Amino acid sequence: MNHLDMLEALLFVHGDPVSEDQLALWLDVASEAVGAYVEALNQNLHVRGSGLTVQWVEGGVRLTTHPRLYDNLAERVSRRAPEPLSHAAWEVLAIVAYRQPITRLEIEAIRQTGSERALDTLLNRDLIEEVGRKEAPGRPILYGTTPRFLREFGLKSPGDLPPLSASGELSSSSETVE
């Protein structure tokens, strides 16, 4: 069995991201070796000019169309665009993504405005979720991002978010709200 062929077939069959462990099980190789196979498959697709490419997302691997084909695809295939988020929702999402886990009061302290509705919107869109309770008076809910967020933003994990400017990091450290 050619592992690369098998890997391509498995990723084709499963549209959802497949975890490294699962691929290791299916390919009968060590988990540590999966990354190399995925990279080799990506190179293989690139060399033969495939319209597909491999993407690490949501803690796994999946096959997607190549970004260079986006314009051509968009002309020919319609895709239902998600409902655009309000600016308030974007702000709350950014705060949760970069400062998770975080409580509503902390979010409001950063934004300096109420954020209840924006939080509801993001919860309904399954972009954020409750990840626990803070050990503080009232045990407020802690919010974090969801696997759906990772997929919609093409991230393997929350740690893959692009870093912010140094000033942002410094200012964020001094504004923690209890």
Add this chain to the structure above:
Amino acid sequence: MSERPVAPPEELKVIAERIRRHPEFARELNVSALAQEVAGRWREHSDMLQASEEIPVAAWIVKKKVEGLIRPDDPEPEGPTFDLSLRPEWLEDAVSELRNLEDRALMRWGRVGEPLPRPPAPVKDPSPWKLSWSYPTLRPKPAPIERRIAREPEPLSVHIEMLYQTVQGEGQLRLQQSLMGRPRPEWVARFLAAVHLWHARRVQAEQGVPFGPIDLTPADGGPGS
């Protein structure tokens, strides 16, 4: 403090509405007299429907009175105060980064696939019974209810008439052969029909040996006679 006179009980809702608009009115209301009066009325006129409408209103009025006495000068709770100048600069950067990320992610189209089949979770302290209940495909299935559709049996008179017509039409009928392929209850019905016809002397029955075939012929000699 001079308390206001008791209002007529039929004005309970009016009082409640007035308290809702002017909460300080509850403090001046003689609520105990009001409660005694309406309670007396509920006892005297046992109109349960009217009482069920008035009791919650009266209870609310009493609650407002108590709140007015306990916390007459509580200030209205204030919402959190915000100062937009305290918003951190990195927030706009973070939003911008997220928007860029989304734009880049939208450049790729994924395939809509079926969710991965998840292996069943391991069973703690497994026993055959726990295992069978843990895996749905192995669960004992309830036996399906057996459904039978039965034909309503014809009355014996119908069998008698049908057998007589057959014997008349064919001239001679071997009873055992006429039962071939028919359900067992019909055997009994046909046999009884044959016995009845023989008793009534409408057919003649011949059986050469015990348990041998029974031949039926019309008593009047058949259609040809």
